[in-house]
Amino acid sequence: MSAALQSSGVPVIAPARSAALDDAVSAIRQGIPVLLMDATDRKDEGYVVLAAELATARSIGWMVRYTSGLICAPMPDGRADELDLPSMVYANKNPRETAFTVAVDAAEGVTTGISATDRAHTLRVLAKSDSRPSDLTRPGHVIPLRARPGGVVERPGHTEAAVDLCTIAGLPAVAAVAAIVGGGDSSSHTMASRQEVRRLGAQFDLPVLDIAELITHRLHHGDGFLPRVSRREEARLSTAYGDLISINFLDNLTGVEHTALLGTAAPGPTPLVSIHGPCASAGLVHSDTCACREEFDSGLRRIASAGGVAIRIAQKNSPALSAHSWRREDEAAGAAILAELGLTSIRLLPGPCDPDVLAVSGIDASDDVGP
Numbered sequence: 001m002s003a004a005l006q007s008s009g010v011p012v013i014a015p016a017r018s019a020a021l022d023d024a025v026s027a028i029r030q031g032i033p034v035l036l037m038d039a040t041d042r043k044d045e046g047y048v049v050l051a052a053e054l055a056t057a058r059s060i061g062w063m064v065r066y067t068s069g070l071i072c073a074p075m076p077d078g079r080a081d082e083l084d085l086p087s088m089v090y091a092n093k094n095p096r097e098t099a100f101t102v103a104v105d106a107a108e109g110v111t112t113g114i115s116a117t118d119r120a121h122t123l124r125v126l127a128k129s130d131s132r133p134s135d136l137t138r139p140g141h142v143i144p145l146r147a148r149p150g151g152v153v154e155r156p157g158h159t160e161a162a163v164d165l166c167t168i169a170g171l172p173a174v175a176a177v178a179a180i181v182g183g184g185d186s187s188s189h190t191m192a193s194r195q196e197v198r199r200l201g202a203q204f205d206l207p208v209l210d211i212a213e214l215i216t217h218r219l220h221h222g223d224g225f226l227p228r229v230s231r232r233e234e235a236r237l238s239t240a241y242g243d244l245i246s247i248n249f250l251d252n253l254t255g256v257e258h259t260a261l262l263g264t265a266a267p268g269p270t271p272l273v274s275i276h277g278p279c280a281s282a283g284l285v286h287s288d289t290c291a292c293r294e295e296f297d298s299g300l301r302r303i304a305s306a307g308g309v310a311i312r313i314a315q316k317n318s319p320a321l322s323a324h325s326w327r328r329e330d331e332a333a334g335a336a337i338l339a340e341l342g343l344t345s346i347r348l349l350p351g352p353c354d355p356d357v358l359a360v361s362g363i364d365a366s367d368d369v370g371p
Helices: 019-029 056-067 077-082 116-127 159-166 194-204 211-221 293-306 327-341 355-359
Strands: 034-038 045-051 070-078 103-107 136-149 175-179 209-210 229-239 240-249 257-263 272-276 308-310 345-348 364-369
Touching: 019 034, 019 045, 019 159, 019 209, 019 211, 019 293, 019 355, 034 159, 034 194, 034 211, 045 159, 045 194, 045 293, 056 116, 056 175, 070 077, 070 159, 077 136, 103 116, 116 136, 116 327, 136 159, 159 175, 159 211, 194 209, 209 211, 211 327, 229 257, 229 327, 240 293, 240 327, 257 293, 272 293, 272 327, 293 308, 308 327, 308 355, 327 355
Parallel strands: 034 209, 070 136, 272 308, 272 345, 345 364
Antiparallel strands: 034 045, 045 175, 070 175, 103 136, 229 240, 240 257, 257 308
16 A cells, blocks of 8 residues: 555455355355355246365255255366366257256266265365366266356356355365255245245255345455455656556456556545546546546546545456446446555545445445535
């Protein structure tokens, strides 16, 4: 953190994250099932998720009892390549684009492959870092799934959510998932409703997590290995408004670099903050032709004199015509930068960023419309 911001006395704290996610991550680490709600276009479907590394005959037996019994094993695309797991079909026509691979059993240590004991063993083999294609037979009774590289941010499905949960928990990124059926057992002819999933969670004291909460976490806090943003180069920058400290932040989600411009004056307890997106006609600190010039320059002028931070959020593959588009991940990147700088209470200057989104990262943002 720069001396200017350190002098404000604002404490550096870890960004906030939901209690539901903390409970789910804790359960995953202990080999306890998590009930995952997928409320995108799937009518509130629920899934049981386990870490494959920690699968046991008991946990898989429970999973079979309260789900459809069809157990899949989500994993990163690269891991599926290492295990030589090709797609189940040449042309995937699944309406949800679920990336099924050929089904497998462990090559050793199983009998028929279908029992809870056998499937738990196969899942553990899939999760072992030193497993090789020869450690599996094809076809089998566990269906691996290929997760998208961007996780739930790229595709908000149970495949990606299960891999993200294992990753955040610090475990091998291979999971076991199965869809929860209605009526409380596998004899039901319908999928479980949201209420039934929550009742199941209450019955067995299991955490229930909505994929939307996991998406929010990934947008603000990263994937468990890397934070959302990482600090890079820092330099002193002379501008028409005075000297500023320029800090580049690598966005570990999008791969682009954002820039924070810090005023050298010691800010008050609630520093001024300005957050803007890219502009095809704007330089780093001013724009000559764009309508956003007055808004950003006015904020930068105040920050240079009174202290605070101005942030330029870059966008990946952003064409000039859509330079002023503003997305949820852009706001989350700004929040991650503020959290990394240790700011927890700010005055947000006019711009596209929503104070409610900043609040997700534990940042109290009040609007500032001063001169």
